[in-house]
Amino acid sequence: MNQTATTEQSGTGAQLELVDVVKQYPGQKNPAVGGLSLTVELGETVMFVGPSGCGKTTSLKMINRLIEPDSGRILIDGEDITAHDPTRLRRSIGYVIQGGGLLPHMTVADNVGLVPGLLSWDRDRTAGRVDELLDMVGLDPKVYRDRFPKELSGGQQQRVGVARGLAADPPVVLMDEPFGAVDPITRQRLQDELMSIQEELRKTIVCVTHDIDEAIKLGDRILILREGARIAQYDTPETVLASPADDFVADFIGSGSKLKQLTLQRVGELELSRPQTCRVGEPVAEVVSRVEAAGERSVVVLDERSRPREWLFLRTLAQHRTVPAPDHALQTVVDHRSTLSDALDAMLVSSHGGAMVTGSRDRYLGVISYDTVTAHIQGQQKEAL
Amino acid sequence: MVQFIDARWTDILFQSYQHFSLVVQSLLLATVVAVALAALVTSREGLAPVANTVSAVGLTIPSFALLGLLLPLVGIGAVPAVLLVTFYAALPVLRNTVVGLQGVDAGLVEAARGQGMSDAAVFWRVRLPLAWPVVMTGVRVSAQMSMGVAAIAAYALGPGLGTYIFTGLAQAGGANALNSALVGTVGIVLLALVLDAVLVLLSRLTTPEGITV
Ligand SMILES: Nc1ncnc2c1ncn2[C@@H]1O[C@H](COP(=O)(O)OP(=O)(O)OP(=O)(O)O)[C@@H](O)[C@H]1O
Ligand SMILES: [Mg+2]
Numbered sequence: 001m002n003q004t005a006t007t008e009q010s011g012t013g014a015q016l017e018l019v020d021v022v023k024q025y026p027g028q029k030n031p032a033v034g035g036l037s038l039t040v041e042l043g044e045t046v047m048f049v050g051p052s053g054c055g056k057t058t059s060l061k062m063i064n065r066l067i068e069p070d071s072g073r074i075l076i077d078g079e080d081i082t083a084h085d086p087t088r089l090r091r092s093i094g095y096v097i098q099g100g101g102l103l104p105h106m107t108v109a110d111n112v113g114l115v116p117g118l119l120s121w122d123r124d125r126t127a128g129r130v131d132e133l134l135d136m137v138g139l140d141p142k143v144y145r146d147r148f149p150k151e152l153s154g155g156q157q158q159r160v161g162v163a164r165g166l167a168a169d170p171p172v173v174l175m176d177e178p179f180g181a182v183d184p185i186t187r188q189r190l191q192d193e194l195m196s197i198q199e200e201l202r203k204t205i206v207c208v209t210h211d212i213d214e215a216i217k218l219g220d221r222i223l224i225l226r227e228g229a230r231i232a233q234y235d236t237p238e239t240v241l242a243s244p245a246d247d248f249v250a251d252f253i254g255s256g257s258k259l260k261q262l263t264l265q266r267v268g269e270l271e272l273s274r275p276q277t278c279r280v281g282e283p284v285a286e287v288v289s290r291v292e293a294a295g296e297r298s299v300v301v302l303d304e305r306s307r308p309r310e311w312l313f314l315r316t317l318a319q320h321r322t323v324p325a326p327d328h329a330l331q332t333v334v335d336h337r338s339t340l341s342d343a344l345d346a347m348l349v350s351s352h353g354g355a356m357v358t359g360s361r362d363r364y365l366g367v368i369s370y371d372t373v374t375a376h377i378q379g380q381q382k383e384a385l
Numbered sequence: 386m387v388q389f390i391d392a393r394w395t396d397i398l399f400q401s402y403q404h405f406s407l408v409v410q411s412l413l414l415a416t417v418v419a420v421a422l423a424a425l426v427t428s429r430e431g432l433a434p435v436a437n438t439v440s441a442v443g444l445t446i447p448s449f450a451l452l453g454l455l456l457p458l459v460g461i462g463a464v465p466a467v468l469l470v471t472f473y474a475a476l477p478v479l480r481n482t483v484v485g486l487q488g489v490d491a492g493l494v495e496a497a498r499g500q501g502m503s504d505a506a507v508f509w510r511v512r513l514p515l516a517w518p519v520v521m522t523g524v525r526v527s528a529q530m531s532m533g534v535a536a537i538a539a540y541a542l543g544p545g546l547g548t549y550i551f552t553g554l555a556q557a558g559g560a561n562a563l564n565s566a567l568v569g570t571v572g573i574v575l576l577a578l579v580l581d582a583v584l585v586l587l588s589r590l591t592t593p594e595g596i597t598v
Contacts, residue, residue, distance in 0.1 A: 066499055091501030101496030105514050105593035118501050148595035164500070 013204030014077045014171035016040040016063070021072030023058055032058045034228040035072070040221075043202035047209055047219035049252070055229030056208040060174050063206065064093045076172060091115055094173035094203070099181045100161030102149040108134070108160050109145045115168040133163040138193055155186035162194065166201070175207040179214065185331075188342045191217055192335050212253055216241065216263045217339055224249050237264060261380065267343050267357055268336035270376055272366030277302050280309065280325045284317055298352055300364065301326065308333055308356040308364045333358055336365055340376070343368055389564040397549075397568060404545035405576050407538065408474075408531045411467050415474035415531075416524055422475075423482035424508060433483050440476040448473065448537045456541055466538035466545075473534045474527040481523025485516030514593045521588035528584055532577040536569065546572045 018038045024031035033055045040046045048056045061067040063074060065086040074081045081089055102111045109130045110117075116126040131141035137159040149157055158179065165173050178194075179187040191214060198205065209215050215222045216237040224232040224240070226248060233245040241260055244250040253260065277300045278287040291299050291314055301310040301323055310326040317323065332350040334343045336359050346355040347370050354369035390397065426432040448469060455465045489512050497511045498504075513520075539547025546569045553566030589597075 061499075064499060066495060087501055087503045089501075090499055095496070095499035097492070097496055097499070101493060101499075103493065103497065103511060105595040107595070114500050114502075118506070150595065 012171065012202055013043040015042045015075075016172055016204055016206070017075040017078075018059075018063075019073045019075070021059070021062060021069045021074060023055075023062060023067060023069050030228055031070075032229065033062070033069075034230060036229045036231070038223065038231070038234065040204055040206060042204055044220040045198060045205040045207065045218055047207050047215035047222045048225060049209055049212055049215045049222060050225030050229075050232075051227070051252075052210070054225045054227050056225060057176055059225075059229050060176055060206060060208055063172070063174055064090050064095055066090075091118055091168060092170050092172075094165035094168075094170040096161050096165035096173065096175040096178045098177040099154070100149070100157035100159075100164075102157055102160055102164070104149050106148075107145065108139075108147050108149070108152070111149070111160055112163045112167050114164060115170075119168055121168075129167060130163075133167055134160075136166075136197055137163045138189075139163075155182045155190065158182055158186075158190060159193075162190070162197075166197070166203075170203070172204045172206070175205065177208055177210065180210070184345070187214075188338065188345070192337055192342075194218065195337055213260065213263050213341065216260055224252060262341040262344065262377070263339045265340045265376075266336065267334055267338050267340065267368055268365075270340070270368060270372055272357055272368055273354075273372070274366045275300055277364070278323050280304070280323050282323045284320050284322060287323060288314055288318065300356060300367065302364055305361075306364050307362045308358065311350070311352055311356060311367075313351075330356070332356060334368070340373055344370075344373060347373075386564055386567070389561055390568065393568075397546075397572065400544065400546050400548060401572055401576060404532075404535055404547070404573065405580070407463075407466055407470060407535050407545055408528065408576075408580065411470035411535075412474050412524065412528055412531055414467070415471045415527060416478050416520075418471070419475045419478035419523075420482050420513070420520065422479055423486055424513075426483060427486045428504075433487060436483050437480055440480040443476045444473070448534050449540075452537060452541055461541045463544065465541045466535070469538050469541075470531050470534050474531045477526040477530065478520065478523040481526075482516065482520045485519030485523075486512055488519065489515045515596065518588065518592050518596070521584070521591070525581060525584045525588070528580050529577055532573050532580070536573055546576070 016039070018036050021033060021036045022031055023033040036055075036059055038046075048059065050056055058067060062069045063081070065081060076093075102108075103114075106114075109127070112130045112133055113126045116129055121129070130145065134141040134144060139156060139159055144152070144156070144160075149160070152160065158181065162178065165175070179190050182190065195218065207218065209218075219237055221235060222237055222240050223234045224245075226232050232252070233240055233249045235245075240249065241253060241264070244253060275298065276287075276291045276294050276296055278290075280301060280303050287299060291297075298311060298313045299317065300308055301312060303309050303325070309330065311332065332346050332352075332354075333356045334346050336357055338346075343355050343357075347353065352367075353371070354367045357365045357368050359365045422436065426436040451472065452465065452469055455468055459465050459468065493515075494507060494511060497507050502510065535545050536547035536550055539545050539551055549565045549569030549572070553562045553564075553569065556562040556565070
């Protein structure tokens with residue numbers, strides 16, 4: 001979209017290394033972080049999980065020097081982060097916190113353009129970058145650019161927070177429970193968006209969460225910590241689920257770990273069914289005869305841009321002459337990158353025993369049915385036996 | 386009464402102007418000093434309560450007493466007047482600015498630092514703007530108080546409407562004593578109302594858009 005912004009995008013992360021990092025708060029008996037060593041490979045997403053107070057936030061904030069470690073070293077691409085002053089360091093590390101942490105007296109554009117501004121980018125370049133990022137996190141720049149944070153919903157504020165963290169194209173991005181303050185449906189959307197952003201940008205992301213499902217879904221690796229930020233296990237989600245290192249980890253990922261496999265699989269990996277579709281404005285009589293000829297009782301309504309708008313039973317449709325444009329937002333749609341567990345959630349509110357699946361630009365791909373998902377799970381369980 | 390005013394209206398206007406100008410200049414000076422002090426005080430652990438105590442105790446010193454202490458040091462005229470008014474005006478602004486700065490969400494300040502804002506940038510672009518409505522409330526309180534204090538300053542031959550009050554007091558029982566005191570008092574009240582209106586407007590104009598309710 002913006003020439004300068006895109007050409008300067010490195011598009012890659014940086015390697016991050018912690019060596020025996022220790023932090024003890026004054027007046028505390030045990031260190032909050034007692035010797036954490038860890039390597040995060042370039043372009044990977046690592047999720048920090050662990051019980052409350054185990055030192056996740058403290059570990060994270062030492063990476064951008066909001067907290068100074070007592071001892072140990074932290075290296076980004078091999079360079080010690082204490083080599084430069086902390087203010088400059090922080091401009092090269094994205095920082096996203098719960099709720100967004102937006103400055104209430106600045107517009108959305110000023111919030112997102114904060115770090116580019118600190119780096120003295122020129123106005124046009126910053127403006128272009130701001131629009132590009134708002135677009136990326138699913139907010140129409142024309143609508144939202146000039147709003148103040150109080151004029152946004154919680155989920156939208158969080159999106160702006162993510163955009164701000166990515167604005168100056170930092171190789172490393174730190175996130176502290178970024179989606180902890182939003183409702184489950186919004187959280188799922190934000191997670192999906194972050195995954196698609198990451199697919200494109202390949203940043204090195206360190207993300208703290210208390211939600212093990214989120215960790216499994218988003219992480220290339222999961223770091224499970226116990227008290228004092230001691231590593232219980234550091235591995236891929238698949239390995240952590242399949243072979244937890246010890247009882248602590250097994251307890252932590254919970255008993256439903258077979259079901260947790262659902263958060264590892266994407267809707268797009270399963271076969272979609274394709275019930276009859278119709279367009280908004282089509283004569284109902286034609287639609288009914290077509291659907292009945294196919295031996296079906298319901299039909300998916302698409303709009304002029306092939307986005308699914310509704311999934312109707314023929315008897316509901318029969319009350320109209322032409323297919324009406326629905327006036328409410330749809331609950332039972334999932335992205336093809338959504339996890340099976342997200343899809344099951346969406347199906348719960350559907351009266352058709354399935355969810356509509358969309359591809360890029362929200363275009364309709366088909367329908368995933370409850371039966372497909374359960375058959376898939378049963379198949380996997382048989383395999384495992 | 387009408388006669389009294391009619392005979393002196395140029396002088397009354399002139400003294401009103403002097404009074405207003407003394408208050409506004411002292412208020413400006415006081416605000417700058419108080420905000421600087423508040424910035425200093427809130428940047429160090431444990432200093433803020435000291436500042437609050439100082440401003441509380443300071444306000445209990447009678448202005449006449451302070452004037453008595455100032456006169457031998459700086460003589461009579463405009464200098465002790467400005468010093469006196471500035472001293473009292475600074476106290477409410479100091480207290481409010483400290484409270485305002487402390488009231489800014491620590492999480493927000495940390496978020497701003499986490500983006501790479503320097504301490505100075507955090508102060509000027511985050512903490513002060515967010516504390517600003519509270520600071521302005523302090524300025525309004527100061528403005529009202531300064532109007533009265535400035536009248537006392539006339540005792541040291543400073544300018545202002547206080548002259549009429551002191552003339553009235555000195556000639557108590559005399560023909561124009563009441564008229565003189567009334568002109569001084571009513572004039573000060575009117576000036577105070579005008580200044581407050583100006584400050585309310587100023588406060589609206591300078592409060593960042595995103596934090597107005
Ligand atoms: N500023 C501080 N002063 C003293 N102790 C602190 C401070 N911040 C955190 N701690 C302590 O250090 C330990 C680790 O805190 P930290 O915030 O890193 O935990 P966390 O893993 O992020 O927890 P949560 O999941 O609840 O956010 C806790 O025992 C906490 O009480
Ligand atoms: Mg935490």
